[in-house]
Amino acid sequence: MAIYLSNTEQVPGYKVTRQIGLVSGNTIRAKHVGRDFMAGLKTIVGGEIKGYTELLTEARQEAISRMSDQAERLGANAVVNVRLSTSAVMSGAAELFAYGTAVVLEAEEPQQ
Amino acid sequence: MSDFINILLLASPVILIAMGFIIGKVIESRHFRSLAQREAGGGPLLTNLKYLPDGQTPQATKFCIGGVVIASDYFKTFGAKLKSLVGGRLRTIETMLERGRREALLRLREQAAEFGADVVISIRLETAVIMKNKQGKSYPAAEVIAYGTAVRTTANDNI
Numbered sequence A: 001m002a003i004y005l006s007n008t009e010q011v012p013g014y015k016v017t018r019q020i021g022l023v024s025g026n027t028i029r030a031k032h033v034g035r036d037f038m039a040g041l042k043t044i045v046g047g048e049i050k051g052y053t054e055l056l057t058e059a060r061q062e063a064i065s066r067m068s069d070q071a072e073r074l075g076a077n078a079v080v081n082v083r084l085s086t087s088a089v090m091s092g093a094a095e096l097f098a099y100g101t102a103v104v105l106e107a108e109e110p111q112q
Numbered sequence B: 001m002s003d004f005i006n007i008l009l010l011a012s013p014v015i016l017i018a019m020g021f022i023i024g025k026v027i028e029s030r031h032f033r034s035l036a037q038r039e040a041g042g043g044p045l046l047t048n049l050k051y052l053p054d055g056q057t058p059q060a061t062k063f064c065i066g067g068v069v070i071a072s073d074y075f076k077t078f079g080a081k082l083k084s085l086v087g088g089r090l091r092t093i094e095t096m097l098e099r100g101r102r103e104a105l106l107r108l109r110e111q112a113a114e115f116g117a118d119v120v121i122s123i124r125l126e127t128a129v130i131m132k133n134k135q136g137k138s139y140p141a142a143e144v145i146a147y148g149t150a151v152r153t154t155a156n157d158n159i
Helices: A033-045 A050-073 B002-011 B013-040 B074-086 B091-115
Strands: A014-030 A046-048 A078-090 A093-107 B056-073 B119-128 B141-155
Touching: A014 A050, A014 A078, A033 A046, A033 A050, A033 B013, A033 B056, A033 B074, A046 B013, A050 A078, A050 A093, A050 B056, A050 B141, A078 B119, A078 B141, B013 B056, B013 B074, B013 B091, B056 B074, B056 B091, B074 B091, B091 B119, B091 B141
Parallel strands: none
Antiparallel strands: A014 A093, A046 B056, A078 A093, B056 B141, B119 B141
16 A cells, blocks of 8 residues: 655645654665765766765655655555655765654545 | 865866866756756646645645755855855855756656646755765755645636
8 A cells, every 4th residue: 555645734635534643764875985986076067966866866765665664554544744854964974854744544525 | 085086176276177167167058058948848837835726626646856966166166265255145156056946846847747747736945965074064065855746636617
C-alpha cells in the first residue's frame, strides 16, 4: 500500500478521519572524495554541481521513504503537511530531514 | 583534498579569475537562455496557496520535489568578496540564487507535468548551504529546492 504524501494540510478530494501524529525521517550523506574534488573545480567556473544534485535527490527520497515507513507502521495511509529541510552538519556531509503528520484519509463523497 | 584545491587557488588567482570570468559567463548565459526557453514552454499553474482555484475538482495528487545545487564562479566570488568590504548589494550572488530558484521551480513543474498535473499547490522554496570546508567557511554554493503538491483536476462544468 502506497502512502499518500502531500505538503498541504488537507489532501484535495479526501478528508482526514484520524490524526496519528508527527512522523519524521532523516539521513546523513557524505559525498566521496572524487565528487568533492569535481565540486571544488566547479566553484571556479560556476554552474550546477550535478553530482551533488543527484546525491541529495537520492538522499531526500531515502528520508521520505523512512518517514513513510514510520507512518505505515503506525497504521496511517497518508502523511500530510510534509516539510523538508537540509543542513550541513559537518564538512562534506549533509543531513536531509523530512517530517509531517501521519493521518488516516478517506475519500470524500463527490458533491452533488 | 580541499587543501589541494586551496593550493591551486592560491597558486594562480589570476588564471582562475580569468577562467571564472570567461567560462563562467558562457555557462551562465547558456543557462539563462535555457531557463527562458523552458519557462516559456508553459505547464501546470504554480501557486503557494493551499487551495485549488475555484471550480476545479481534484482527481489525483502527487508530492513533487525539484532540486538543484548551484555554485558561483571564481570571478564572481572574488567580486563579491571585494564588494563585501564596502557592503551593499552583491549582484553576483543574487544571480546565482536566481538561477538556482528558477531551475528548481522548473524541475518541479516538469515533474508535475509528467504526472499530468494541472495545478501545483502549496509550493515551498528552501535554500541550504551545504558546502563547507574544515574551517567552517562556506563556499558560495547553495542547494535550492522547491516542493509542492501536484494535483490533477477536472473543471466543473456548472460554474
